[in-house]
Amino acid sequence: MARRVNKFTEEEILKVVKAYLVDGLSHRKIQSKILGLPAPDNGGGYVTMDILHHFNISGDKKGILAIEDINNLIENASGNYHDILIKIRAYFEEENEVESKIKRMNISHTNRTEITMETKQRIGQDKLREYILDIYMHKCALCDINKDDLLICSHIIPWRVDEQNRLNPQNAICLCANHDKLFDKGYFSLGENYEIKFGAKADATIVSILEGASFREPLENAPDKELLKIHFNTYCK
Incomplete structure (x- = not known):
């Protein structure tokens, strides 16, 4: 299972986890929409499931971040689940900072070590694209x-x-x-x-x-x- 997780970038993994914990998307939809992999009606979504299971994320956590505070979850989490929640929090903070920067152009990136510079750049590109498409x-x-x-x-x-x-x-x-x-x-x-x-x-x-x-x-x-x-x-x- 770990070998399968290692095939994906940090950004892809964080997007998978975010889509499940925040948006409550199905395994199949995440696999198709985020990973760009086939997700047939019968037997689809197993790649997503393996990634989530690697971080001890099961069905009872689907959509949990839509109703629970991430800091409270981090306090009570352990192992891989705790580690991925730390990264997801850094992902959220980077998204918020990028949105502020795009709209006001007056905030610099902080030095968060939880996520890599490559992931930060991708967050910036994604958020800028969202904003540009909206204003056009x-x-x-x-x-x-x-x-x-x-x-x-x-x-x-x-x-x-x-x-x-x-x-x-x-x-x-x-x-x-x-x-x-x-x-x-x-x-x-x-x-x-x-x-x-x-x-x-x-x-x-x-x-x-x-x-x-x-x-x-x-x-x-x-x-x-x-x-x-x-x-x-x-x-x-």
Whole structure:
């Protein structure tokens, strides 16, 4: 069982545990939605079950964090269950901090050792994506695609390049997968009035794809025009 748990990242394991203890999702739904593994009606969900059992989480704990305080549970827990609750609490604290940072851009990450930096970064990416999709009303800023699994939180200055602006909502735009790829590869950017500005690589085909597209501004935190200038000068020329 431990070998099976070790196949997954810390972030995946915490999401599985959170989905069970907080959201009360079924083993099958967690396995399909979070782990991306097959979960047939007959015999599905055993991978999820093995992960939960590794942390001594059984059916009586399903949805328990929706009604019980996590600090009280930690006080009375032991073994692997105690350890995973400590990490889940750190996960909650990181989520809350990231949400505050996205909305106010004035809080720095604390040095929590319970969860790894990789997990913290993933929490930040996930929370930023949630926020960006919300302020763009779950629709691409340049077309009418409104399917969440086709929408990208597209960074103006890439995540890997500018650590300071990673969680800056004005450094992100909600784009469909097609427009995101064109933007990321420098085929176009946005100008002073959020008009389409074509990059040097944009040929007649690309121009025709984007012809007539107009930028739909978000409810708040419109893209930073200075960052857009950097994007155009760096990736589009």
